[in-house]
Amino acid sequence: NAGVTQTPKFRVLKTGQSMTLLCAQDMNHEYMYWYRQDPGMGLRLIHYSVGEGTTAKGEVPDGYNVSRLKKQNFLLGLESAAPSQTSVYFCASSYPTGGSLYTGELFFGEGSRLTVL
Amino acid sequence: AQTVTQSQPEMSVQEAETVTLSCTYDTSESDYYLFWYKQPPSRQMILVIRQEAYKQQNATENRFSVNFQKAAKSFSLKISDSQLGDAAMYFCAYKGGFGNEKLTFGTGTRLTIIP
Numbered sequence: 001n002a003g004v005t006q007t008p009k010f011r012v013l014k015t016g017q018s019m020t021l022l023c024a025q026d027m028n029h030e031y032m033y034w035y036r037q038d039p040g041m042g043l044r045l046i047h048y049s050v051g052e053g054t055t056a057k058g059e060v061p062d063g064y065n066v067s068r069l070k071k072q073n074f075l076l077g078l079e080s081a082a083p084s085q086t087s088v089y090f091c092a093s094s095y096p097t098g099g100s101l102y103t104g105e106l107f108f109g110e111g112s113r114l115t116v117l
Numbered sequence: 118a119q120t121v122t123q124s125q126p127e128m129s130v131q132e133a134e135t136v137t138l139s140c141t142y143d144t145s146e147s148d149y150y151l152f153w154y155k156q157p158p159s160r161q162m163i164l165v166i167r168q169e170a171y172k173q174q175n176a177t178e179n180r181f182s183v184n185f186q187k188a189a190k191s192f193s194l195k196i197s198d199s200q201l202g203d204a205a206m207y208f209c210a211y212k213g214g215f216g217n218e219k220l221t222f223g224t225g226t227r228l229t230i231i232p
Contacts, residue, residue: 031218033219033220035222040126040224041224042123042208042222042223042224042225043208043222044222045219045220045221048218048219050218058219059221088160090162092162092220103167104150104152104167104169104212105152105164105167106162106164106220108161108162110159110160110161111160111161
């Protein structure tokens with residue numbers, strides 16, 4: 001019973017390098033989210049998806065791209081990493097609003113710590 | 118845009134005592150959900166308690182309860198009989214109703230339990 005799995009858990013990048021964070025969920029959730037967590041700022045939404053093939057911008061989308069080619073996967077890409085993107089990244093998923101299983105709860109992965117030097 | 122405010126960056130409580138964490142939010146919606154999440158040092162986000170705005174009765178989960186004041190837009194968390202395992206960051210979060218799929222978090226309150 002994996003839930004939400006993030007890969008990798010830790011990564012160190014140099015400024016200008018690119019990378020992709022992978023999020024996979026096995027709960028058949030429609031909605032998926034990427035957040036970043038920084039000290040004193042809580043969790044801020046980067047991008048989200050309400051279904052396969054859809055994506056939308058959150059609060060802090062600049063410098064990131066996402067894709068949802070498969071329902072169970074949500075990828076977060078950094079094309080040219082900057083030190084300001086040093087953070088802990090969380091993926092989350094949930095059932096759709098209004099569905100019979102909907103409770104509003106987000107199910108989170110364990111987080112990925114990214115350091116950009 | 119909805120905002121969530123947690124005005125207490127840090128709180129501490131003696132073991133076995135009761136502590137209340139504050140949260141206020143700003144919204145123009147009538148249908149929404151409110152949550153408290155706990156983040157222990159393991160970094161895992163754990164749902165503590167949930168409240169639907171249309172329900173007048175305050176949610177309770179064992180030692181955790183909320184004081185939901187809809188008119189005042191206040192959603193505080195009360196932890197009774199505090200235990201060492203309650204030490205964590207606590208985040209208040211807001212989610213709108215149908216059509217608003219984003220969850221907005223407050224900045225968190227770090228709770229320390231004093232043995």
